[in-house]
Amino acid sequence: MYMLYIICHLISTYLLPPPPKTQTPSSTSIFLFLNLLPFCTYKINSIVRHKTVISLCLLIDNVSMTSAIGNGSLFYRTPSKFDGADTSSEKLGVLKLRACNFCKAKLLGLPPLRAMEASRTSHINGKAENVHQPGYNSNDQVTANDCPGFSGKSIPRISTNGNSTNIVWHKCSVEKSDREELLQQRGCVIWITGLSGSGKSTLACSLSRGLHARGKLTYILDGDNVRHGLNRDLSFGAEDRAENIRRIGEVSKLLADAGVICIASLISPYRKERDACRALLPEGDFIEVFMDVPLRVCEARDPKGLYKLARAGKIKGFTGIDDPYEPPLKSEIVLRQNQGLCDSPNDLADVVISYLDKNGYLKA
Numbered sequence: 001m002y003m004l005y006i007i008c009h010l011i012s013t014y015l016l017p018p019p020p021k022t023q024t025p026s027s028t029s030i031f032l033f034l035n036l037l038p039f040c041t042y043k044i045n046s047i048v049r050h051k052t053v054i055s056l057c058l059l060i061d062n063v064s065m066t067s068a069i070g071n072g073s074l075f076y077r078t079p080s081k082f083d084g085a086d087t088s089s090e091k092l093g094v095l096k097l098r099a100c101n102f103c104k105a106k107l108l109g110l111p112p113l114r115a116m117e118a119s120r121t122s123h124i125n126g127k128a129e130n131v132h133q134p135g136y137n138s139n140d141q142v143t144a145n146d147c148p149g150f151s152g153k154s155i156p157r158i159s160t161n162g163n164s165t166n167i168v169w170h171k172c173s174v175e176k177s178d179r180e181e182l183l184q185q186r187g188c189v190i191w192i193t194g195l196s197g198s199g200k201s202t203l204a205c206s207l208s209r210g211l212h213a214r215g216k217l218t219y220i221l222d223g224d225n226v227r228h229g230l231n232r233d234l235s236f237g238a239e240d241r242a243e244n245i246r247r248i249g250e251v252s253k254l255l256a257d258a259g260v261i262c263i264a265s266l267i268s269p270y271r272k273e274r275d276a277c278r279a280l281l282p283e284g285d286f287i288e289v290f291m292d293v294p295l296r297v298c299e300a301r302d303p304k305g306l307y308k309l310a311r312a313g314k315i316k317g318f319t320g321i322d323d324p325y326e327p328p329l330k331s332e333i334v335l336r337q338n339q340g341l342c343d344s345p346n347d348l349a350d351v352v353i354s355y356l357d358k359n360g361y362l363k364a
C-alpha cells in the first residue's frame with residue numbers, strides 16, 4: 001500500500017501538468033482534483049475519519065500545498081490565519097464547509113456544537129416553550145434563523161409581547177450550554193437584596209473577586225451604577241422602583257444566558273417584583289441572597305449620609321424610613337449578624353461561593 005502511495009505521489013509530482021498560471025475557479029478545481037486523486041486512492045476509506053483530513057484542511061487553508069503534498073503540485077498560498085471556513089471552501093471547492101469547521105474544532109480542542117434538532121426549546125416570557133417552526137426538517141443543517149437572508153421553507157411564528165407586535169423569536173445553534181461549556185461554569189443570577197447600607201455592594205464585590213480568582217466569569221449589576229445609565233430615567237417612586245427591578249431582572253437574565261454568573265445588587269424592596277425576576281429564569285438559576293441587617297445597623301453605618309438626610313426629611317420616600325422594604329420569605333441564602341457582629345465581606349462571599357459550588361454552578 002505504501003509503495004502504491006509512493007508511486008502515485010511520484011506521478012503527481014513529476015508527470016501531472018504544471019500549475020496553471022491563471023487561477024480561474026474551474027482550472028483551480030480540476031487541478032486540485034488531479035492532484036488529490038492519487039492521494040485519495042491511498043486512503044480513501046479512512047480519509048473522512050482519519051486525522052489526515054484534519055491535516056489536509058489545515059494545510060490547504062494555512063500553508064502552501066506545495067510543501068504539503070509535492071513539488072509544485074498545488075497553487076494556493078493563503079494567509080496563515082484560519083479565519084473562516086467559507087474562505088477555504090470557496091477557494092478549494094471540494095472540501096465541505098462543515099468538515100472544515102469540524103477539523104478546526106478538533107484541532108482547537110473544542111467540543112462540537114450540537115445539531116439544531118437538539119435545541120428547539122426556548123424561553124419566551126420566562127416560560128420554556130417549544131419553538132415550533134412549521135416546515136422544519138430535522139435533516140436541515142441550516143435554518144432561516146441560523147443564516148440571515150436565507151429564504152428557507154420554514155415559516156417563523158409571529159407573536160405579540162407587550163407593545164411589541166409581529167415579533168419573531170430568533171434561535172441560534174450556539175446555545176447557553178455551549179457557552180457554559182466554554183466558560184466551565186453555569187450561568188445564573190445571584191440577587192442580593194437588602195436595605196441601603198446592609199452591605200450589598202461590598203458583598204457583590206467580594207464575591208466577584210472570589211469567583212474571578214477561581215477563574216469564573218462574573219458581572220455585577222449594582223442598583224446605584226445602573227441608575228447612572230440604563231435606568232437614569234427612573235426615580236425612587238414605587239412604579240419606577242418596580243421598573244428598575246424589572247429591567248435589572250431582564251438584563252440579569254441575558255447575562256445568565258450568556259453563561260455569566262451575574263451578581264445583581266439592588267435594594268429591590270418589593271417581593272412581587274423580585275419574584276417576577278425569579279420567574280424569568282429556569283428553576284434554580286435565581287439565587288436570592290438576603291442581607292438581613294437590622295435598620296439600626298444600616299443607619300449607624302450610613303456611609304453616604306442618606307439616612308441622616310431622610311430622618312431630617314430632606315429625602316422623601318427613603319427605604320426603611322418612609323418607604324417599605326419587604327423582606328424575602330424564602331431566599332436561598334440569608335446572611336445575618338452573629339451575636340451582634342457581622343462576618344467579614346470575604347467570609348460572607350465564601351458562604352455564597354460554597355452554595356454555588358455545592359449546587360454545581362462552578363462547573364459546566
Ligand SMILES: Nc1ncnc2c1ncn2[C@@H]1O[C@H](COP(=O)(O)OS(=O)(=O)O)[C@@H](OP(=O)(O)O)[C@H]1O
Pocket residue numbers: 195196197200201222223224227236240241242244245265266267268269304306315316317318319323
Ligand atoms: N429614596 C431612596 N431610597 C433608597 N435608596 C435611595 C433613595 N434615594 C437614593 N438612594 C440611593 O440609591 C440606591 C438604591 O438604588 P436601587 O436601584 O438599589 O434601589 S431600588 O432597588 O430601586 O429600590 C441606594 O444605594 P445603596 O445604599 O447601595 O442601597 C441609595 O444610595
Ligand SMILES: Nc1ncnc2c1ncn2[C@@H]1O[C@H](COP(=O)(O)OP(=O)(O)O)[C@@H](O)[C@H]1O
Pocket residue numbers: 194195196197198199200201202203301303342343344345348
Ligand atoms: N460585612 C460587613 N461588615 C461590616 N461592615 C460592612 C460589611 N459589609 C459592608 N460594610 C460596610 O457597610 C457600609 C455599607 O456597605 P455597602 O456595601 O455600601 O452597602 P449597600 O450596598 O447595601 O448600601 C460600608 O461602609 C461598608 O464598608
